[in-house]
Amino acid sequence: MTGKTIRGLRAAALAGTLLLSIGQAFAADPIKLGVLEDQSGDFAAATIGKVHAIQLAAEEINKAGGIDGRPLELVIYDTQSDNTRYQEFMRRVLQRDKVDVVFAGFSSASREAYRPIVNQFDGLAFYNNQYEGGVCDANMIVTGAVPEQQFSTLIPWMMEKYGKKVYTLAADYNFGQISAEWVRKIVKENGGEMVGEDFIPLGVSQFSQNIQNIQKAKPDFVVTLLVGTAQASYYEQAASANVNLPMASSVNVGQGYEHKRFKPPSLKDMYVTTNYIEEIDTPASKAFFEKFKAKFPSEPYVNQEAENSYLAVYLYKQMVERAKSTKREDLRKEIAKGDVCMDAPEGKVCLDPKSQHMSHTIYLAHVNADHSIDFPKVWQDIKPYWLGEAGCDLTKNDPSAQYTPSNPPPKP
Amino acid sequence: MDVGTLAFSALYQFGDAFAFLVLSACGLAVIFGMMGVINLAHGEFIMCGAYVTVSATHAGLPLPLSIALGALVSGLVGVLVERVVIRHLYTRPLDTIVATWGLSLIATQGTLILLGSTLAGVGTPFGSFQVGGYSYSVYRLVLFGAAVAVLVGLYVLFNATRFGVMARATIQVPHMAAALGVDTRLVYSLTFALGAGLAGLAGGLYAPTMTLVPTMGTTFIMEAFVTVVVGGADVFLGTAPAAAVLAVVKATMTSLYGQLFGQIGLLLAVIIVIRVLPRGISGFLLRERA
Numbered sequence: 001m002t003g004k005t006i007r008g009l010r011a012a013a014l015a016g017t018l019l020l021s022i023g024q025a026f027a028a029d030p031i032k033l034g035v036l037e038d039q040s041g042d043f044a045a046a047t048i049g050k051v052h053a054i055q056l057a058a059e060e061i062n063k064a065g066g067i068d069g070r071p072l073e074l075v076i077y078d079t080q081s082d083n084t085r086y087q088e089f090m091r092r093v094l095q096r097d098k099v100d101v102v103f104a105g106f107s108s109a110s111r112e113a114y115r116p117i118v119n120q121f122d123g124l125a126f127y128n129n130q131y132e133g134g135v136c137d138a139n140m141i142v143t144g145a146v147p148e149q150q151f152s153t154l155i156p157w158m159m160e161k162y163g164k165k166v167y168t169l170a171a172d173y174n175f176g177q178i179s180a181e182w183v184r185k186i187v188k189e190n191g192g193e194m195v196g197e198d199f200i201p202l203g204v205s206q207f208s209q210n211i212q213n214i215q216k217a218k219p220d221f222v223v224t225l226l227v228g229t230a231q232a233s234y235y236e237q238a239a240s241a242n243v244n245l246p247m248a249s250s251v252n253v254g255q256g257y258e259h260k261r262f263k264p265p266s267l268k269d270m271y272v273t274t275n276y277i278e279e280i281d282t283p284a285s286k287a288f289f290e291k292f293k294a295k296f297p298s299e300p301y302v303n304q305e306a307e308n309s310y311l312a313v314y315l316y317k318q319m320v321e322r323a324k325s326t327k328r329e330d331l332r333k334e335i336a337k338g339d340v341c342m343d344a345p346e347g348k349v350c351l352d353p354k355s356q357h358m359s360h361t362i363y364l365a366h367v368n369a370d371h372s373i374d375f376p377k378v379w380q381d382i383k384p385y386w387l388g389e390a391g392c393d394l395t396k397n398d399p400s401a402q403y404t405p406s407n408p409p410p411k412p
Numbered sequence: 413m414d415v416g417t418l419a420f421s422a423l424y425q426f427g428d429a430f431a432f433l434v435l436s437a438c439g440l441a442v443i444f445g446m447m448g449v450i451n452l453a454h455g456e457f458i459m460c461g462a463y464v465t466v467s468a469t470h471a472g473l474p475l476p477l478s479i480a481l482g483a484l485v486s487g488l489v490g491v492l493v494e495r496v497v498i499r500h501l502y503t504r505p506l507d508t509i510v511a512t513w514g515l516s517l518i519a520t521q522g523t524l525i526l527l528g529s530t531l532a533g534v535g536t537p538f539g540s541f542q543v544g545g546y547s548y549s550v551y552r553l554v555l556f557g558a559a560v561a562v563l564v565g566l567y568v569l570f571n572a573t574r575f576g577v578m579a580r581a582t583i584q585v586p587h588m589a590a591a592l593g594v595d596t597r598l599v600y601s602l603t604f605a606l607g608a609g610l611a612g613l614a615g616g617l618y619a620p621t622m623t624l625v626p627t628m629g630t631t632f633i634m635e636a637f638v639t640v641v642v643g644g645a646d647v648f649l650g651t652a653p654a655a656a657v658l659a660v661v662k663a664t665m666t667s668l669y670g671q672l673f674g675q676i677g678l679l680l681a682v683i684i685v686i687r688v689l690p691r692g693i694s695g696f697l698l699r700e701r702a
Contacts, residue, residue, distance in 0.1 A: 040521060042627055045529040172672060200671050205622055205631040208428040208552065209666045209674075212421060215546045229530065229625040236533060236621050240549035242540035261623065263535030300528065 030073035031066075031326060033058070033313070034093035036104035036114070041081025042203070042228045046255045047106045049306035050128060051076060052296045054103060057313035059295070067317045068324065075099055081106075083113040090114040094121040100326040101316055103128055103309060107227065108175040112402070115140065119400050124328045126316070128308035130250060130275075132178035133357075133384075134403040136392035138332065142357045143308045143315065143349075145275045147182040148386040150250040153362050153379050154273040155186045155223075158248045163220030164192035169210060169234070170225035172199035178404050179225050179250065185405050195219045205230040207237045214243060221246040224270075232258055239266035246271065253277065257301035259371040270367040275360040276307035276346045279373040288345035311344040315351070318342060332356075336395045348381065354393045357384035417544025425667060428552050430659035431559040435618070436632035437639035437651055438562055439611035445645040446583050446603045448505055449498060452512040454611055454636055455629020456519035461486045461612025462619035462628060463523070469534045479616035486612020487605040494604040499597070516629070523626040531624035551621065558617055559655075562610065567648050579603055638678050642685045644692020653693050657681070 035054055038047045058072045066072060075097045077089040086105065093099045094117070102118070102125045105111040111127055118125045118139045126141045133146035159166070166187050170176035176199060184194055196217040198210050214222060224247050226234055235258055246269040252258050254274030259267045278289050278301060288310070292302050319340060323330040334340055341350035347361035364377040391409035392399070403409050440454045451457075465482035469475055493515065501508045538550035570576035581589040582599040590596045614632065622628060639658060643650030661681050666674030689696045 040524055040626075042625075044524065045625060048529055198670060201675060203631055204671050204675075205628075206428070206432055208549075209425055209663070210671070212425070212546055212667075229623040229627070230631045233622040236536055236623075237549065240536035240538075240540060240551055240621065242547040242549075260532070261530055262533045266533075266535065298528070300530065 028070040030071040031101075031320065032073050032075055032097060032099040033316070034089075034097060034099035034102035034104070035074055035076040036079050036086060036089050036093065036102060037076075038081040038106050038110075039078040042230065043081040043106045045229055045257075045261075045300075046303060046305065049299060049301065049303055050103075050106075050309040052299060053292070053302075053306040053310040054313055056292060056295050057310045060291075061313065061317055068321045072313075072317075079104075079110065083107075083110050086110045086114040087117060090117045091121075094118070094123045100124075101126065103312060105129060106305070107173070108132060108178075109173050111135075112174065115400075122328070124331070126312045128312045129305055130255070130308075132175045132182070132404075133386060134178070135401075136355060136387055136394065136398075136403060136409060137400045138356070138394045138398035139328070139400065140356060141312075141315075141335075141351065142355075142384075143312045144305070144358075145250075145273075145360050145362065146357060146384050146386070147179060147250070149275075149360055149362055149382045149384060150273040151179070151182050151186050153377075153382065154248050154250065154271065154364065155183060155192075156190050157364065157377065158221050158246070158271060159187070159190055159192050162246050164190075165195045165218070165220045166192055166223060167196045167198075167214055167217055167219035167221075168194065168223045168225065169198050169200065169214070170223075171227040171231060172201045173227075175227060176200075176225050180223075181405055183223050183225075200226065200231055202228055203230045205233045207234045208241075210234070211238050211241050211243055214238075214245070219245065221248055223247070224249045225251060227251060229256070232256055232261070235266045235270075236262055239268075245269075248272070250274075253365055253367060253373075254304040257303060259367050259373065260301055262371075264371040265369040267367045267371060268369045272365045272367075273362050274304045274365055275362055276302075276304040276344075277363070277365055277373070278302040279365070280346065280363060280375070282347070284343065284347070285345045307345050311342060311346075311349065314342055314344075315340065315349075332394075352384050352388060353395050355384055355387035356394055357387065359383045414544065417546070420543050421546060422663070422667075424548055424552070425663040426659050427556040429663045429666075430655050431552075431555040432618075432632075433635050433639045433655035433658055433662075434559040434563060434651065435555070435614040436636040437643070437655065438566065438647065439607045439609070439614065440636045441607075441640050441643060441647045441651045442566070442610060443604055443607035444640055445647050445650065446579060446607075447502075447600060449502075449508045449604070450505070450512070451607065452509055453493070453516040453519060454512075455633045456516045457486045457490065457608045457611035457629075458615035458618075458632050459519070459523065459626065459629040460489055461615030462622070462624060463527070463531060463615075464612070465616035465619045466531055466534050466624055470532070475534070475537060475620065479613065479619075482616030482619070483609045483613035486615070487609030489612075490605040490608025491601055493608070494601050498604060499600070502600070520626045520629075527626070529625065533622075533624060534620050536620045555617055558613075562613070563648065563652050570647070575599075575602065634675075635678070638682050641682055642692055644689075644694035644696075646694030646698065649697045650692055650694030653697075657693070 037050045079085040128143045130144040168180045170180045248271045253272040319331045322334045336353045338353045350359045362379040362382045443451045461482035464485045465478045468478035536551045540547045578594045582596045643654030661677045662674045665677035
């Protein structure tokens with residue numbers, strides 16, 4: 001008996017009853033997946049579902065025989081919507097728990113807080129969240145949607161339907177600032193005009209002045225890039241002041257299910273580009289939603305981040321089974337082939353080798369006056385093209401940096 | 413844009429900021445000013461009021477009654493907290509900070525575990541009205557009215573009722589009040605309940621306009637503490653003028669430079685006030701009067 005199998009048996013014995021039920025099929029070491037997500041604090045409403053989605057996927061995979069015969073073991077910590085917790089727990093999962101892969105992060109601030117630690121220990125992290133784009137880092141795989149997928153579809157569509165004057169209301173940190181830059185760029189490219197921009201510190205919940213600023217600027221629609229539960233108070237306050245303008249967003253509804261939390265019609269005529277929400281009416285989406293509700297009946301909403309997290313576990317399984325290894329470089333060789341794809345609840349998705357970001361089906365979700373959702377448009381297979389076109393190519397080099405339209409990768 | 417419209421909009425923004433500062437601070441000010449207890453669980457009493465208000469409204473109660481119920485329940489929770497925890501710490505004021513902070517953590521996390529990450533809202537009543545080119549929420553005027561009513565009510569309570577006289581006597585010289593037959597323990601208990609109830613009232617009043625989450629109390633906390641620090645220990649001579657000054661600072665800075673500078677303005681005002689008037693505005697006014 002080799003040392004490895006003895007260790008494996010000991011680990012299985014320690015893991016005890018939990019693993020006993022799925023039992024003797026696993027002779028090998030488990031594959032450890034670290035989960036760092038906010039289960040309390042300001043972001044919890046949007047992110048508890050991510051943990052549940054990962055648990056659902058892990059249970060399904062273990063029932064079906066694990067990853068390449070090895071069980072998948074989750075190491076879960078609550079990061080409490082606190083960036084320093086991310087840094088602490090990222091060190092802990094990589095150094096002490098020695099996980100093979102980490103799924104981590106909601107806010108972009110938290111991602112940028114832990115990313116240097118992943119680089120330092122040369123780990124592999126999945127960021128399963130929509131964000132402002134631009135992370136060119138071989139240690140990161142991003143399954144969330146990025147601005148070229150969400151804004152280059154949404155903003156031109158809105159400008160065509162409602163008009164060319166745009167007002168942006170954004171959270172005042174890296175996500176909001178860089179997303180607002182994208183909106184500015186796309187509005188200009190399409191011959192529109194920015195009539196105003198307001199940046200709101202995280203945690204602010206009173207919006208009377210901003211509501212007045214918007215009324216003064218008279219835009220045709222408002223782009224709301226508000227983050228966290230405190231800022232979500234804007235919709236109720238804007239509705240009660242009768243602002244009555246269409247809204248466009250990359251984060252609302254698909255993330256914080258505001259249409260379920262607020263009384264109709266405060267989110268009337270909100271348009272969101274998202275790669276998944278539970279209202280999507282396809283057989284794959286319905287099947288996923290039903291599995292989710294069967295395991296977590298009290299889940300308030302299955303949002304796009306839950307779907308991203310769920311499919312990411314399967315994507316990781318596929319990569320490990322193809323590479324016959326959990327080593328990051330072996331997995332990246334599979335990504336470099338450009339055919340790491342799967343049929344997810346939203347539709348077919350593929351990993352882009354240059355940026356390690358993912359292609360998505362983008363749904364335009366429209367909130368009606370009674371807060372029901374319809375989908376005026378669906379864009380199939382939208383690629384995360386910007387990083388690759390701008391000059392990020394992780395198959396050749398790894399700058400481990402984040403780029404923006406005004407700060408693109410250096411030309412070779 | 414004519415002058416009238418501009419003046420009204422400035423006044424509206426001032427009133428809005430004033431109401432938020434007064435309502436979020438008065439509960440804290442009562443407990444700190446009358447009892448010397450720094451209540452770090454203040455935000456959680458606000459959350460408690462908001463949650464009770466919204467749950468009662470969902471259960472079919474009309475909103476004004478729900479808000480009253482929210483304040484009442486917070487007040488009762490306040491009595492309980494005073495009896496179980498605070499009462500034993502009157503001689504150890506620094507320890508009350510730690511104890512109430514612990515309570516706030518327990519309340520936030522307990523609510524998250526028991527009631528989930530969010531509660532559905534109830535919607536803001538009364539709709540909107542139009543002045544010049546702008547439309548405004550009617551409910552915001554109700555909030556301003558409520559803030560003024562709370563200040564007047566507190567003034568009457570402490571200066572024109574038997575409870576007010578006993579409370580002030582107890583706060584000034586506790587053993588003398590006790591010797592004269594005042595049940596000082598009851599007075600402390602009621603004062604703490606009043607502070608908690610006022611926090612609950614603030615939560616109930618703002619509940620229809622906000623996201624309902626276990627951490628919602630924290631969005632009131634900075635404004636509450638800033639107002640109490642600037643105002644000093646006296647509720648009427650402190651909280652009201654402090655809220656007025658800070659509302660002007662906040663509304664002006666926010667309208668000129670945005671929300672971030674509104675917050676910076678508030679904190680700068682605090683730094684200046686505690687440098688120049690270490691005992692707050694009320695300390696300054698009382699010294700002048702004496």
